[in-house]
Amino acid sequence: MELFDVLIVGGGPIGLACALEARKNNLKYIVIEKGTVANSIYNYPLYMTFFSTADRLEIDDIPFITTSPKPGRQDALEYYQGIAKSKEINIKTYEKVINIQKSIVFQVETSKQIYFAKNIIVATGFYDIPNLMDIPGEDLPKVSHYYTEPYPYSFQKVLVVGSSNSAVDAALEICRKGGKVTMVIRSSQISQSVKYWVKPDIENRIKEGSIQAYFGAELLEIKPNSAVLKTNVGEIKEIENDFVLAMTGYLPDFDFLNAIGIDLKNNCQNPHYDTDTMETNINGIYLAGVVCGGRDTHLWFIENSRIHAKQIISNIIQKKESEKIPE
Structure with missing residues (x-):
């Protein structure tokens, strides 16, 4: 032995x-x-x-x-x-x-x-x-908890969940390749842990409207062609998308x-x-x-x-x- x-x-x-x-x-x-x-x-x-x-x-x-x-x-x-x-x-x-x-x-x-x-x-x-969200539709083929590169998402409507480094990197890269990016963020701001040279970039893209962001929001359900979320004022919204990147850790x-x-x-x-x-x-x-x-x-x-x-x-x-x- x-x-x-x-x-x-x-x-x-x-x-x-x-x-x-x-x-x-x-x-x-x-x-x-x-x-x-x-x-x-x-x-x-x-x-x-x-x-x-x-x-x-x-x-x-x-x-x-x-x-x-x-x-x-x-x-x-x-x-x-x-x-x-x-x-x-x-x-x-x-x-x-x-x-x-x-x-x-x-x-x-x-x-x-x-x-x-x-x-x-x-x-x-x-x-x-992955840290699962445990919501209906999370197991749909269009949902991924991993992001590799932006090219598959060019010219697609992409919902990015989270505001950590992985979420911010994905949102920025996909946006630059022509993707229409919407972010769903539980907190009231981009995470303070985001790389200091990246944080101003994502904040400016949100401010100018290149990337739409819902702060203080919660994703409730993912459907084949859309996703349902609750905004920070309790409004229920349904957003069209082709892919969901759940960067939830x-x-x-x-x-x-x-x-x-x-x-x-x-x-x-x-x-x-x-x-x-x-x-x-x-x-x-x-x-x-x-x-x-x-x-x-x-x-x-x-x-x-x-x-x-x-x-x-x-x-x-x-x-x-x-x-x-x-x-």
Whole structure:
């Protein structure tokens, strides 16, 4: 039986950071990733630009070189996948973790085989599960919770739900390609978290009428050729559209966290973990990256969660040295 010191679930930036930290400390590790390396970034919109500068996206002090002030999706893929290749990260891609059980050590069942490990790091992100609106018509073919590029929506009537970076980027790009864009926004203004160089652009497009926006509004129903919403004054309006982009955010895989026994607290389903060690209520299972925020997915991102790798591996080393981890 091959036994790993650390098994890392998720091959995104933070999962890779954990792998590099484990290797530096001579721990036997493996990374299991259900898609490609940096899979969430791969599924970002094609022309997405990060809010952070390149240096704040670096892991393990490996320079992130880019000619742009703010790196884009392709820059990030080149960087993180390049690290996986050049550092020969022990990673299994297109292999999904199905179940984790513990007896003396952890037994990890994947879509391909069984692994055994002394410690588990869950660094699964949150981009795979849309935050559903739970309204009639949300499952219609014209509705998508993901946006890739504007070209399919040229000269179409497109309803964009939300006011986050993803919603604003989609609205602006589609508008520039000739799409007629209407935004439905629950709050009274564009989100304050929108990239500072983009926010004036969307506000000006709304002000001039290039993009119509309903602030303080709620989408009630989606129909084959229209959508029904309630305005901020309680008026019910039906708006014609060809497509609906529901940019309502994404969630961690709470079913997976529950299944492996991690406690989830309050309505935000914040997972239980020690803020110093990142260890959960289950001895030997750690959380790293944005998954730590539960429904509050804005709390953690690459820039401020890179430190999790050092916190976790340091704790594992301390346990190993004090013989709390069985050999």
